[in-house]
Amino acid sequence: MNTTKAKLNTLPSSNIIFILSFLVIMTTMNTGIFNVALPALSHDFMLSPSQVSWVVISSSMITAIGSVTYGKLADSIPLKKLFIIGIVLFLIGSILGFSVRIYPIVILSRLLQASGTSSFIALSMIMIMRFFSGHERVKMLGFITGAFALGSGLGPLIGGLIAQYLGWPYLFLLMTLVVIALPFILWLFPSEKGQQKAFDSLGAVLLTAATASLLIGINISAYLLIFAVLFFALLFVQLKRSKEPFIQISLFSNSGYLSLLVVAFFSFTSMTGTFFLLPLMLKANQNMDPLHIGMILFTGPAVGAIISFFSNRLVHIWGSHLLSKLSILVMSLGLFLFYIVNDASPAWLAVFFILFFIGYSCIQASLNNLIGSTLSKQQVGIGMGLYNLISFLGLSVGPAVVSRIYQWSGNFSNNFLLLFCLVLINGLLFILTFKRKDIGAHY
Numbered sequence: 001m002n003t004t005k006a007k008l009n010t011l012p013s014s015n016i017i018f019i020l021s022f023l024v025i026m027t028t029m030n031t032g033i034f035n036v037a038l039p040a041l042s043h044d045f046m047l048s049p050s051q052v053s054w055v056v057i058s059s060s061m062i063t064a065i066g067s068v069t070y071g072k073l074a075d076s077i078p079l080k081k082l083f084i085i086g087i088v089l090f091l092i093g094s095i096l097g098f099s100v101r102i103y104p105i106v107i108l109s110r111l112l113q114a115s116g117t118s119s120f121i122a123l124s125m126i127m128i129m130r131f132f133s134g135h136e137r138v139k140m141l142g143f144i145t146g147a148f149a150l151g152s153g154l155g156p157l158i159g160g161l162i163a164q165y166l167g168w169p170y171l172f173l174l175m176t177l178v179v180i181a182l183p184f185i186l187w188l189f190p191s192e193k194g195q196q197k198a199f200d201s202l203g204a205v206l207l208t209a210a211t212a213s214l215l216i217g218i219n220i221s222a223y224l225l226i227f228a229v230l231f232f233a234l235l236f237v238q239l240k241r242s243k244e245p246f247i248q249i250s251l252f253s254n255s256g257y258l259s260l261l262v263v264a265f266f267s268f269t270s271m272t273g274t275f276f277l278l279p280l281m282l283k284a285n286q287n288m289d290p291l292h293i294g295m296i297l298f299t300g301p302a303v304g305a306i307i308s309f310f311s312n313r314l315v316h317i318w319g320s321h322l323l324s325k326l327s328i329l330v331m332s333l334g335l336f337l338f339y340i341v342n343d344a345s346p347a348w349l350a351v352f353f354i355l356f357f358i359g360y361s362c363i364q365a366s367l368n369n370l371i372g373s374t375l376s377k378q379q380v381g382i383g384m385g386l387y388n389l390i391s392f393l394g395l396s397v398g399p400a401v402v403s404r405i406y407q408w409s410g411n412f413s414n415n416f417l418l419l420f421c422l423v424l425i426n427g428l429l430f431i432l433t434f435k436r437k438d439i440g441a442h443y
Contacts, residue, residue: 015184015188016127016140016188016189017139017140017143017144019181019184019185019188020124020127020128020140020143020144020147021143021144021146021147022147022180022181023083023120023121023124023178023181024120024121024124024144024147024148024151025147025148025150025151025154026090026117026120026151026175026177026178027063027117027120027121027151028147028148028150028151028152028155029151029154029155029158029159029175030059030090030113030114030117030155030175031059031060031063031117031151031152031155031395032151032152032155032156032159032275033155033156033158033159033171033174033175034055034056034059034110034159034168034171035056035155035156035159036156036159036160036163036294037159037163037168037171038052038055038056040163040167040168041055041103041106041168044101044168045103045106047103054107055106055107055110057215057216057219057220057396058107058110058111058114059110059111059113059114060114060215060392060395060396061114061211061212061215061216061396062111062114062115062118063114063117063118063392064118064211064215064388064389064392064393064395064396065118065207065208065211065212065389066114066115066117066118066119066122067118067119067121067122067385067388067389067391067392068122068207068247068382068385068386068388068389069118069204069208069385070082070086070118070119070122070123070385071122071123071126071381071382071383071384071385071386071388072199072204072246072247072381072382072385073199073381074122074123074126074381074385075195075197075378075381075382076195076197076199078190078191078192078193079123079126079127079130079189079190079192080185080186080189080190080191080192082119082123083119083120083123083185083189084182084185084186085116085119086115086116086117086118086119086120086123087116087178087179087181087182087185088116089112089113089115089116090112090113090115090116090117090175090178091116091176091178091179092112093108093109093110093111093112093113093114093115093116093172094109094113094172094173094175094176094178095172095176096108096109096112096172097109097110097113097169097172098169098170098172098173098176101169109172113175116178121144121148121388122384122385122388124144125141125144125368125384125387125388126380126381126384126385127189128140128141128144129372129375129380129384130380131190135316137369137372138311138315138316138369141365141368141369142308142309142310142311142315142365143308143309144368145308145311145361145364145365145368146304146305146306146307146308146309146311146361147305147308148308148364149301149302149304149305149308149357149360149361149364150301150302150305151301152275152301153297153298153299153300153301153302153304153305154298154301156293156294156297156298157294157295157297157298158174159171159294160291160294161291161294162174164291197244198243198244199244199246200238200239200242200244200245200246202238202242203235203238203239203242203245203246203247204246206231206234206235206238207235207246207247209227209231210228210231210232210235211228211389211393213225213227213228213231214228214393215393215396218396218397218400218401219396219400246382247382247386248378248379248382250379251379251382251383251386254374254375255433256374256433256434257371257374257375257383259429259430259433259434260367260370260371260374260387261386261387261390262426262429263324263363263367263426263429263430264367264371264387264390264391264394265390265391265393265394265397266394266422266423266425266426267331267360267363267364267367267394267423267426268391268392268393268394268395268398269394269395269397269398269401269419269422270331270335270360270398270419270422270423271357271360271394271395271398272394272395272396272397272398272399273398273399273401273402273415273418273419274335274338274353274356274398274416274419275297275398275399276398276399276402276403277402277406277412277415277416278293278296278297278349278353279293279297280406280412281342281349281412282296282346282349284412285342285343286346288346292346296346296349296350296353297353299350299353299354300350300353300354300356300357301357303354303357303358304354304357304358304360304361305361307358307361307362308361308362308364308365311323311361311362311365311366314362314365315365315366315369320366320369320370321434323362323363323365323366324362324363324366324367324370324430325427325430325431326359326362327359327360327362327363327366328359328363328423328424328426328427328430329359329427330355330356330358330359330362331356331359331360331363331423332359332420332423332424332427333355333359334352334353334354334355334356334357334358334359335356335416335419335420335423336416336420337352337355338352338356338412338416339413339416339417339420340413342412342413342416371383371384371387372384401418402415402418402419405418
């Protein structure tokens with residue numbers, strides 16, 4: 001590994017981060033780009049809202065499971081090979097989805113796409129953690145955070161334009177642009193030697209079953225949560241008895257790491273919850289058309305992306321701890337303003353959204369930086385994979401929870417109050433956990 005590190009560091013990090021950022025943008029765009037096309041899919045295939053929702057649910061489920069699986073595989077398989085596998089799977093899904101317009105094939109195509117994109121974010125962060133350190137690592141993680149935010153905004157905006165003027169099949173065709181990254185990966189990324197390690201197949205299957213049951217239970221039927229609890233219990237038993245467990249049990253005794261997982265989960269939950277509520281609120285209160293809704297949804301991620309690109313300087317000036325606290329404060333302010341004046345003009349709502357996303361982007365930059373400092377070199381692969389799994393679970397939980405609360409109350413304010421409270425809990429947890437710790441202080 002040392003020779004590989006030396007080989008990689010002789011190359012300009014700007015080349016590496018350009019490719020990684022491009023892959024992360026494609027991932028987040030692919031996650032949200034079909035949301036605006038759901039009405040068209042529902043019309044074309046004569047599906048109910050619950051049936052067509054599987055286009056999003058299936059993709060989120062595989063992305064969450066795949067992120068931790070690729071993280072584990074990265075401990076024994078070269079990153080270059082895993083990236084290539086991910087791109088090939090993504091291309092197959094995109095070409096199939098564009099070519100065959102049958103609903104079961106659309107679902108299969110989304111599953112293949114997610115099987116590929118789930119590798120991009122997890123492996124990008126592992127590569128940065130494995131081969132870079134100090135200020136350069138912080139800078140590169142800031143770019144990854146910015147790419148994530150930018151892709152989140154571009155997805156609904158570009159998706160709305162393409163779905164409106166070309167049709168939803170061309171959303172699949174757009175995603176074939178990922179092939180651009182392939183020659184650069186072959187040229188720039190190091191050729192590591194794989195290591196023979198036992199793979200806990202039963203642990204992987206149980207984690208997959210538990211995660212699938214949890215996501216389906218949250219989105220479709222709460223009764224399936226019983227199976228989620230059962231599978232998680234069986235997974236814990238398997239991790240205890242396995243000599244080479246799928247997830248190292250020592251991770252669960254790392255209080256700093258566990259606290260950061262909770263903070264990440266609530267941060268992603270509040271972000272996707274806000275993303276879900278804002279277009280509904282703009283339609284209900286302002287009667288705004290989809291194109292203008294997409295433009296407002298783009299403002300937050302666009303500004304957040306710009307802030308993220310400079311987050312390395314903020315970390316250098318303030319440190320990850322202080323930046324995290326300030327970020328949580330700014331997120332809270334944005335959500336509180338949504339709570340008290342959610343019937344404001346679209347311009348003010350855009351300002352609130354930008355304010356929230358500035359805080360969200362900065363907390364993600366801090367978390368990406370801090371999480372690596374809580375893990376040993378042997379834990380980085382699965383540790384980052386589990387971190388991404390928890391984050392993607394937050395992406396699914398946010399819309400599910402706020403949609404049900406809105407269905408019960410018919411009130412946007414109650415949802416924003418809930419998200420505001422979640423962010424406050426985040427801040428309290430962070431302060432209590434790291435009050436006497438020095439985790440990440442050297443960044």
